[in-house]
Amino acid sequence: MSLIAKLLTAFVAVEHLSILWLEMFAWTTHAPKVFRSMPADLFPRTKAFAANQGLYNGFLAAGLLWSLLIEDPHWARNVACFFLGCVAVAGIYGAFSAQRSIFLVQGLPALLALAAVLFS
Numbered sequence: 811m812s813l814i815a816k817l818l819t820a821f822v823a824v825e826h827l828s829i830l831w832l833e834m835f836a837w838t839t840h841a842p843k844v845f846r847s848m849p850a851d852l853f854p855r856t857k858a859f860a861a862n863q864g865l866y867n868g869f870l871a872a873g874l875l876w877s878l879l880i881e882d883p884h885w886a887r888n889v890a891c892f893f894l895g896c897v898a899v900a901g902i903y904g905a906f907s908a909q910r911s912i913f914l915v916q917g918l919p920a921l922l923a924l925a926a927v928l929f930s
Contacts, residue, residue: 811886812930816878818923819890822897823874825919826867833864847909870897887927894924 811819832841837860838853853860870893877890901917 811883811890811927815890815923815926815930818919818926819874819878819894822894822919822923823871823878825916826871826874826897830864830868830871833860833867835864837861837864870900890927891924894920894927898924 832844837857841860842848842850842853873889873893873896877886877893880886880889897920898917901913901915901920904912905917
């Protein structure tokens, strides 16, 4: 993978680690400032649900970071494509099912990284 592909993949991984932190550890403290459209009384009631989502974001980040550590270029590319594809699909689905901005935050960076991986 090219340096740009690796940097974009790392960016998406770090982004998902920050989502993990927000959903697993800061759902009732920091998340209400991020998700202003949600009523404040929902955060305590949805804490376990958000933590579960955060865990899945952590798995995506782990897969992306793993792809950066694989020495075989073909395997690194395949693993990166798989996990970036998962993030892109999640971002597209989130845009249709929850909030359009999810595509800009998750889907678009994943698609840019995926393009960089595929064309490197």
